[in-house]
Amino acid sequence: xxxxxxxxxxxxxxxxxxxxxxxxxxxxxxxxxxxxxxxxxxxxxxxxxxxxxxxxxxxxxxxxxxxxxxxxxxxxxxxxxxxxxxxxxxxxxxxxxxxxxxxxxxxxxxxx
Amino acid sequence: xxxxxxxxxxxxxxxxxxxxxxxxxxxxxxxxxxxxxxxxxxxxxxxxxxxxxxxxxxxxxxxxxxxxxxxxxxxxxxxxxxxxxxxxxxxxxxxxxxxxxxxxxxxxxxxxxxx
Numbered sequence: 001x002x003x004x005x006x007x008x009x010x011x012x013x014x015x016x017x018x019x020x021x022x023x024x025x026x027x028x029x030x031x032x033x034x035x036x037x038x039x040x041x042x043x044x045x046x047x048x049x050x051x052x053x054x055x056x057x058x059x060x061x062x063x064x065x066x067x068x069x070x071x072x073x074x075x076x077x078x079x080x081x082x083x084x085x086x087x088x089x090x091x092x093x094x095x096x097x098x099x100x101x102x103x104x105x106x107x108x109x110x111x112x
Numbered sequence: 113x114x115x116x117x118x119x120x121x122x123x124x125x126x127x128x129x130x131x132x133x134x135x136x137x138x139x140x141x142x143x144x145x146x147x148x149x150x151x152x153x154x155x156x157x158x159x160x161x162x163x164x165x166x167x168x169x170x171x172x173x174x175x176x177x178x179x180x181x182x183x184x185x186x187x188x189x190x191x192x193x194x195x196x197x198x199x200x201x202x203x204x205x206x207x208x209x210x211x212x213x214x215x216x217x218x219x220x221x222x223x224x225x226x227x
Contacts, residue, residue: 032214032215034214034215036218042220042221043116043118043202043218043219043220043221044155044202044204044218045218046215046216046217046218049215089155093214098143098145098160098162098167098168098206098208098214099145099157099160099168099170100145100147100155100157100204100214100216101157102154102155103154104154105154105155
């Protein structure tokens with residue numbers, strides 16, 4: 001069945017460091033791909049999305065490119081801030097049933 | 113524009129009781145989804161409602177049920193509560209069909225604690 005695999009956390013970085021959170025997926029067909037972010041004590045916020053191969057989603061300095069050949073959707077940011085500390089979830093939407101399938105989440109902690 | 117709202121924020125119940133959680137979608141969204149975020153189990157899809165009908169169901173027992181009202185708000189009911197039902201229950205909404213149907217917007221969640 002469809003699935004999403006994310007790198008395990010926690011990821012600990014200093015402010016202004018570069019971030020990469022790896023995400024790979026298994027799906028039949030051509031899923032839509034998403035990154036969601038969950039700040040402490042809150043629900044999930046849609047961070048960015050890509051709906052077809054080679055699409056690049058971007059928001060708030062974060063980027064991810066839909067790579068069909070490697071079935072990946074890695075999240076990147078050039079310079080992280082303390083306020084980016086949160087849990088990041090990679091997700092795919094596929095199968096025609098409007099169900100999102102999430103990865104396990106990666107906790108990011110950014111220190112001053 | 114108001115986002116997805118959920119109530120209550122926290123709910124404490126005893127084993128065997130019933131819990132009712134409520135959700136109001138973003139205006140214009142007809143689809144409502146429920147997900148369970150339990151410690152160590154990640155986010156799992158529970159239910160999808162659209163136009164008052166249950167459209168899809170995750171791998172949960174029948175004591176998890178719900179409904180959607182004519183104004184598209186939704187209720188999740190959990191009967192015969194068990195300790196392992198303790199979790200954050202997230203509601204999301206979206207347009208029903210088309211490319212944006214997977215673009216789901218989440219509420220802040222209801223934290224259910226079963227003692």
